[in-house]
Amino acid sequence: MENLHLAGEEEDLYSGYNDYNPTFDSEELENDVGFQQAVRTSHGRRPPMTAKFPGTAIGARPLATSFGARIPLASSMGRPMTGAVQDGAARPMTAVRAAGYTSSLTRGSTFDPLGQSKGPAPSLEAKNEDTPEEKIKILEKKVNDLIEESCMAQSIGALQLALEKAKEAGRKERALVRQREQSGNADHINLDLTYSVLLNLANQYANNEMYPEALNSYQVIVKNKMFSNAGRLKVNMANIYVKQKNYPKAIKFYRMALDQISNAHKEMRIKIMQNIGVVFVRMGQYSDAITSFEHIMSESPNIKTGFNLILCYYAIGDRERMKKAFQKLISVPLGIDDEDKYIPSNDDTDSSMVIEAIKNDKLHQMERDLKVLAEKYIMTAAKLIAPAIETSFATGFDWCVDMVKNSQYVELANDLEINKAITYLRQKDFNQVEAVETLKTFEKKDSRVKSAAATNLSFLYFLEKDYDQADRYADLAMTADRYNPAALINKGNTVFVKQDYEKAAEFYKEALRNDSSCTEALYNLGLTYKKLNRLEEALDCFLKLHAILRNSAQVMYQLANLYELLEDPQQAIEWLIQVLSVTHTDPQALAKLGELYDGEGDKSQAFQYYYESFRYFPSNIDVIEWLGAYYIETQFCEKAIQYFERATLIQPTQVKWQLMVASCYRRSGNYQKALETYKDIHRKFPENVECLRFLVRLCTDMGLKEVQEYATKLKKAEKMKEIKEQRVKSGREGSARGRRESREGSAGSAVSQSESKQLSPLLDSGRDSGHSSNSTKGERLSAKMRSLPGSNEPYEASSPKEIDASYVDPLGPQMERPKTGAKKRMEDDDFADEELGDDLLPE
Secondary structure (H helix, E strand, O other): OOOOOOOOOOOOOOOOOOOOOHHHOHHHHHHOHHHHHHHHOHHHHOOOOOOOOOOOOOOOOEEEOOOOOEEEOOOOOOOOOOOOEEOOEEOOOOOOOOOOOOHHHOOOOOOOOOOHHHOOOOOOOOOOOOOHHHHHHHHHHHHHHHHHHHHHHHHOOOHHHHHHHHHHHHHHHHHHHHHHHHOOOHHHOOHHHHHHHHHHHHHHHHHOOOHHHHHHHHHHHHHOOOOOOHHHHHHHHHHHHHHOOOHHHHHHHHHHHHHOOOOOOHHHHHHHHHHHHHHHHHHOOHHHHHHHHHHHHHHOOOHHHHHHHHHHHHHHOOHHHHHHHHHHHHOOOOOOOOHHHHOOOOOOHHHHHHHHHHOOOHHHHHHHHHHHHHHHHHHHHHHHHHHHHOOOHHHHHHHHHHHHHOOOOOOHHHHHHHHHHHHHHHOOOOOOHHHHHHHHHHHHOOHHHHHHHHHHHHHHHHHOOOHHHHHHHHHHHHHHOOOOHHHHHHHHHHHHHOOOHHHHHHHHHHHHHHOOOOHHHHHHHHHHHHHOOOHHHHHHHHHHHHHHOOOOHHHHHHHHHHHHHOOOHHHHHHHHHHHHHHOOOOHHHHHHHHHHHHHOOOHHHHHHHHHHHHHHOOOOHHHHHHHHHHHHHOOOHHHHHHHHHHHHHHOOOOHHHHHHHHHHHHHOOOHHHHHHHHHHHHHHOOOOHHHHHHHHHHHHHHOOOOHHHHHHHHHHHHHHHHHHHHHHHHHHHHHHHHHHHHHOOOHHHHHHHHHHHHHHHHHHHHHHHHHHHHHHHHHHHHHHHHOOOOOOOHHHOOOHHHOOOOOOOOOOOOOOOOOOOOOOOOOOOOOOOOOOOOOOOOO
16 A cells, blocks of 8 residues: 555546656757767767677676686676677577568668578579479379369260270279389288279269170279278169169169268168168069168168158058058158248348248258158159058048158148049049049138149139139139139130130130240140231240140141141141151141152152051041042052042041042953952942933943843933922022021010021131031042042032032041140149149130
């Protein structure tokens, strides 16, 4: 306390801070008389007081000690003077040398602490690369660089380059070993580098499917006792044997690898056992596979192994163990945290930012993928075992649904029930009440499930041609989920069948806005534009669709048809050739290509494609007619006979084909066979005038007695034909008079007549639209026949309407059908409401 000084109330605490010693005032040195005098006199030029040896100003005197040593006394206090000079150099102030200035440099020298006045530093001495050690180091670096380049080439898919780099690394490494042996350093061989080179070379051989070379490289590593842990590479060798389908040897190597891996590496042992189980499945040894899978499920259960175990139990037909395996499958822990952790909180801004950052990171994506995979396996397993574990499919599926409801996959229960209904539909049981009732139970569920169920119900009613119900459920699906493209497609289809094509196009466009990859909407939009005769827009739609679906025969056929309508037959031919590159045996595409070449005047190409079409589908009456006419035109009537006989088998009630057969016999000079054929026709069609005329002519030319009999029958047949024609003519005139009288009748009848006026164009247009394309084609072919030699003969002048030109190829692709909008989720996505058909046309 005696050292403490208490400030009084009147004392200034900050007094004295501005006082300074005038001795240190350097600004007034020029006016200081004493300082200037010292500078000008010899007093300022005196040498320093330090001597040559460390000491004081009065000289250093040795001080004797008891040890006899002579120690220079630096000062009166015994401490050496700071800045003393020894041998012309300044003594360091401390253990560290002074910062570049000494007392010897006080006169005539500049301050140079960095030593810049001495010039640049001398260059480093170059290493001598000729020494063996340096050569070995350089070669090792080259080998490591080649291994890295090989791995990088493999990562970008350049497998051949990766193999070349691996081989070069092997050559360099062998040269390195030889150089070590020559230099006498064989004991210092880098085994790690040798192991890396051999392993990379074996991997690159395997990647390039050079399996014998890869096995040899692995064998070199495995047999070398100097490489530690090389035994686990037998797993790689076993994998190669699996690819070669040498399953017994693969099992052997897997087990050898399993023996050489300690229990500490549990995960690797589990994976090897899983591989062993899969190989046993491929060999059909399900009992051995079950043993492996059961061990894995008891030690470290996972989704894939649980699913494989169910497949094995299903293969051997064990119901009870299938149930137990399914329960194990749905109880496998995924190790995924609850999704609630990704919901940001309003209170903590920092945590919200963190959650936003990790919401779509790689780890969260991996968790989602794992969950989707687990749901896929569970759905597939339930569909597989449902018919097998109980007496009926429905009972088995209900058991699976109950199990799922009590597991961590509660949300899958709804999807399983939808899947149950879809399975009924897959069995073509469209009238199954159970399917409809199951789907209807979801009308009061959440919007996602309701939309999925309503979408499938709409599609189901669309298949049954109950378009009102289909439209109702399409509206329900759109109300539950306005952005559901399948619901919009179904709605567009219901409008399409009502021929409101403009409105249908709007629904298809909206479906495309919600999902730009919806190919069904784009296909149906192209069909709609085609109906509206907006061919350029339809062409644009199908060209876009072709960019998405490169190998779709339907899309390419539509493009060919559009180019034909746009009167560009060459482009149509090109697209049809592409269709045939995908579907080589499509008879309708072949026939169409033949028709286009025929229109271009290339008969040989047309014949080739028509003949191929006939070979794959010998029941297309148009193709048969064209081929028969082609052979008649080229004077090969004998070859035409087989085609007209085929037409006779297809349409036995059509007399025209039998007359064509008889005519071919007659043209080829086989009059006897022609006469027999005409007689056979006369027995089947006794009133046919053309047949009787030819019988009369042939009998006359051949001098037969039956000529008078056939002449009498011919006269009777001609009279009957005239009477029929008069009756038809009078009937037409009477109906025309009746229509005129009805138009002049009462007001009440006028109403009914106006209704008939409104209906008759629809009926007429229906007839025209139903037979326009085929009848035109039939008339063109019949006209071709009439242009042949002897066209005045009766059978060639027969009406083309006798040909059933509306015959439809049952095996040809149905190209005019709009795609349906049932969702494809049964095997891949969230819902189990897969569509049942790709191209269902509203009738």
